[in-house]
Amino acid sequence: MKRVALNGNYAVAYAVKMADVDFVAAYPITPQTPIVEKISEFIANGELEAEYVNVESEHSAISACIGASLTGARVFTATSSQGLAYMHEVLFMASSLRTPIVMANVNRALSHPLNIWNDHSDAMPERDCGWIQFWVESAQEAFDTTIQAFKIAEEVLLPVMINLDGFILSHVYEAVELPDEELVREYIPSKPLINRVSPKLSYTIGVVGPPEYYFEMKYQALEAIERSRNNINNVNKEFSKVFGRKYGNVNEHMMEDAKYVLITMGAVTGTAKFVVNELRKKGEKVGLLSIRCFRPFPKDEIIKLLEDVKGVGVLDRALTPGGPGHPLYTDICCALYNAKNRPIIQSFVGGLGGRDILIDDFIKMFEIVKEVSEEGRPKPCIYIGLRE
Amino acid sequence: MKTWKEIPIGAMIIEPGNSVEFDVTTWRVFRPILDKSKCTKCGLCWIYCPEGAIMIKEDGSYEINLSYCKGCGICQKSCNVKAITMVREYEESST
Numbered sequence: 190m191k192r193v194a195l196n197g198n199y200a201v202a203y204a205v206k207m208a209d210v211d212f213v214a215a216y217p218i219t220p221q222t223p224i225v226e227k228i229s230e231f232i233a234n235g236e237l238e239a240e241y242v243n244v245e246s247e248h249s250a251i252s253a254c255i256g257a258s259l260t261g262a263r264v265f266t267a268t269s270s271q272g273l274a275y276m277h278e279v280l281f282m283a284s285s286l287r288t289p290i291v292m293a294n295v296n297r298a299l300s301h302p303l304n305i306w307n308d309h310s311d312a313m314p315e316r317d318c319g320w321i322q323f324w325v326e327s328a329q330e331a332f333d334t335t336i337q338a339f340k341i342a343e344e345v346l347l348p349v350m351i352n353l354d355g356f357i358l359s360h361v362y363e364a365v366e367l368p369d370e371e372l373v374r375e376y377i378p379s380k381p382l383i384n385r386v387s388p389k390l391s392y393t394i395g396v397v398g399p400p401e402y403y404f405e406m407k408y409q410a411l412e413a414i415e416r417s418r419n420n421i422n423n424v425n426k427e428f429s430k431v432f433g434r435k436y437g438n439v440n441e442h443m444m445e446d447a448k449y450v451l452i453t454m455g456a457v458t459g460t461a462k463f464v465v466n467e468l469r470k471k472g473e474k475v476g477l478l479s480i481r482c483f484r485p486f487p488k489d490e491i492i493k494l495l496e497d498v499k500g501v502g503v504l505d506r507a508l509t510p511g512g513p514g515h516p517l518y519t520d521i522c523c524a525l526y527n528a529k530n531r532p533i534i535q536s537f538v539g540g541l542g543g544r545d546i547l548i549d550d551f552i553k554m555f556e557i558v559k560e561v562s563e564e565g566r567p568k569p570c571i572y573i574g575l576r577e
Numbered sequence: 578m579k580t581w582k583e584i585p586i587g588a589m590i591i592e593p594g595n596s597v598e599f600d601v602t603t604w605r606v607f608r609p610i611l612d613k614s615k616c617t618k619c620g621l622c623w624i625y626c627p628e629g630a631i632m633i634k635e636d637g638s639y640e641i642n643l644s645y646c647k648g649c650g651i652c653q654k655s656c657n658v659k660a661i662t663m664v665r666e667y668e669e670s671s672t
Contacts, residue, residue: 285587285588286587286588287586287587288587307635323587346586385587385589390591390651391593392589392590392591393589393590393591393593394587394589396588396589396590398588401578402578402579402584405579405580405581406584406588408581408583409581409582409584409586409588412581
């Protein structure tokens with residue numbers, strides 16, 4: 190094991206190298222990230238033996254990954270913002286064809302207006318495409334989750350997306366503990382999956398699903414992602430035994446005896462943790478949850494964690510225009526609706542298009558959560574930092 | 578019909594050649610009728626039929642397997658001696 194300075198991009202690239210990936214397809218131009226640049230370097234230097242295909246678009250990148258994955262290869266790709274949007278229709282095929290592709294998505298805003306900065310509006314529209322979705326908060330977690338992703342994907346035959354915040358995580362250097370490559374390869378041995386396009390098998394792949402069959406075919410992939418909850422829990426447990434770092438589907442911070450809780454996703458969790466620590470020093474009973482595994486949504490864990498909580502603030506970094514609430518808020522409300530003890534849930538939106546969410550913003554959010562909890566009803570969504 | 582558990586993973590078709598099990602009888606609007614007295618056994622309809630619905634019997638005569646016939650009428654067009662006619666499967670609706 191060695192401790193090195195890596196940014197989020199390189200942490201993912203190192204994980205891909207250690208996972209001994211067989212095939213990478215990526216569109217190399219904007220909005221691509223240094224993840225695949227680093228991987229191509231590894232391959233060019235002979236440090237990773239893999240097929241690297243420069244394709245002409247993200248639509249082709251994910252399509253090539255599906256083809257390669259069907260041969261039983263271990264497959265990786267990376268993208269960001271408009272690139273992910275361009276993959277949209279093919280993402281559904283990847284999950285329904287049950288291809289265990291692992292993809293890193295560096296979260297950035299979608300146009301218009303053109304904006305290359307960080308928020309969650311690229312990945313949120315893809316939450317219903319049948320992929321397992323992880324959201325990480327540090328470079329270390331990006332590395333670890335990428336390793337876990339290969340294990341989970343290949344166990345349940347579903348694609349896994351790792352979301353890491355653009356720039357504030359993808360381009361910021363942090364200390365990362367890199368395990369020995371042998372240990373990683375022992376943990377995720379490259380066992381060839383069945384080659385479904387072998388001429389010996391004569392399988393027909395990518396079939397027509399008429400009304401008599403489409404429902405059953407889709408349900409099969411739905412059942413797989415529901416079933417993946419067990420695999421994810423086991424992988425989390427196993428991983429902490431082998432590598433010493435523990436992750437849950439929901440990462441909790443100061444949740445014991447917490448009365449007012451903020452729910453976040455991604456790298457802003459770091460700032461929020463700092464604020465929680467500060468408020469705790471002043472005797473405030475505040476806590477923090479960050480949703481690490483967004484799909485499948487850890488509904489039962491969330492209900493349990495919020496059992497004795499009075500007020501919850503949900504911070505969204507993406508919009509659902511015209512919807513009943515913004516994406517994470519809607520999911521949290523839905524999860525808690527049938528819970529015995531339901532806290533007051535306040536919606537916040539902030540940090541769109543790379544706008545910073547500052548320490549003071551988090552302090553204000555906690556104040557509002559406390560205020561609405563005492564009043565007994567939430568306010569309409571509060572847009573943090575919006576000039577009005 | 579198969580349940581979701583019985584369908585192979587990823588909705589693959591893992592038995593090759595299983596289109597023989599697929600009956601398309603209900604797709605048809607027109608049905609080909611072969612007049613064996615006119616047929617010269619030239620085999621053109623057999624060549625042109627896109628569905629393989631025309632069978633050659635042991636005695637060298639031809640027969641149309643209506644389970645696979647979608648009623649496209651290509652056999653009728655290909656027949657030089659007009660041994661095949663297309664007739665409506667159902668009476669035309671009066672409306």
